[in-house]
Amino acid sequence: MVEDPNLSTLIDKNLSFSIPAKHCRGRAVRLGPVLEDILSAHNYPLQIRSLLAEAMCLTALLGALLKEEEAQLTLQAQTESGVISLLACDYKDGDVRGYIQFDAERLVSQPLEPSLMALFGKGYLAITFDHPEPRGRSQGIVPLEGASLAEAVQNYFMQSEQIPTVIRVALDVEDDRTVVGGLLVQHLPDGEEGKERLHVRMNHPEWEHVAIMGSSVQPEELVNPVLPLEDLLWRLFSESDEVRVLSGKPLVKGCRCSEEHIRDVIARFPKEDKEDMVDADGKISIDCAFCNRKFTISSASLNN
Incomplete structure (x- = not known):
């Protein structure tokens, strides 16, 4: 356990982890000051602020899956007849940035927790992985359906990529700070990361156990700025034979304009x-x- 933790070491970071005995990998992310810096660029209403915070957390989680230097992950919403006309976020080498363009007049009529349909209309989320050559670019399109962006991205991995996946995102918004935390866990049977995925089963016994443990994470645990992510992972998966944890790149605001x-x-x-x-x-x-x-x-x- 960490005693008297330095908050700067517990926030604006991501962790990579694997559970070798269960053929699972995952990422854990928590954003605070970096998120505030991104949100402060525009006077976003609460609904938009919350949505962008969730999108930034997902961007950091998915971006942390990249291994190559100079690789980039981009989330971009394609909308039709919604309050939001543009959502764009990206991750590159630990640098994150995001922006939402919306119709302020139409937003006024929405509740504090509007549905994805109300915000995006008939919308789609494009998830783009830009790898250095020779791999190049790959892209997936997922309908903006479900209760949250996190659920839509989870459905993308389950349905399009055929990778059993659990994604959880939690948000804590107060007057003077915003913290968002997220957890992504995936099953990669027949080998660890980088090996071919064979015989994928959504009800695989290995995966069922890990999925239950990952889904049990509480929102307050994800956003608690004094709870080390390493300790959170140990709480969730301590029944497994071994949890290997590696620190990822520090997360920083990365607008590349100059x-x-x-x-x-x-x-x-x-x-x-x-x-x-x-x-x-x-x-x-x-x-x-x-x-x-x-x-x-x-x-x-x-x-x-």
Whole structure:
């Protein structure tokens, strides 16, 4: 057990773990100050704030599954007739960022805990894994159905990837802080991570035991900022022969916008398109939705 824990070591982090005897792997995540930094970029109402917090937790959980340097995980909602017109989050090497665009007038008529259908209408969630070559990109599309984003992502793994999966996310919102925590557990029969998955069974005895234990996690345990994630995993799975825990990358706000990056993006456009971007003052203005910053670049400073 950890005595007098330093909160900075217990939050804004993820852990990777495996249960070799049960052929299971998992990830545990808890976000606090980093989440607040992301949320503070916009004056989000409570419903949107809560949804983005859940999406950021899922992004960190799924991103932590990546092993290669420079690999990226992106969650993006495709919506139709919903309050939300855009949800976009991504993870890269421990850097996380997220943004939601929504109709404020339509949101007013929604309850404090609106359904996914009310928020997204007929929506779909695109889950994209960008791996370095030669693996390249893979993408899955999941309907935004169920009680939460976490349930929709869990259904994606169960139905599309045929990987028995349990995902739990909990949120604690107070006036001065927001903490979100999540747990992802998966069964990879016939070998540990990286080996071919054969004979997948949703009712496999190994998986049934782990699924029950993982599902028993309490919301207050996931968001408790003084409960080490290592201790939480031990509480849940201590009946197993062995739980191997590895620290993941520290989680930080990772908006990648900068003047240099903006210039590089603009440089890729044809000359005619760049000329169309220039305003009456001879400047090009670019807004970054993720961090709510505006970049203004003189067209004369660009190499046409």
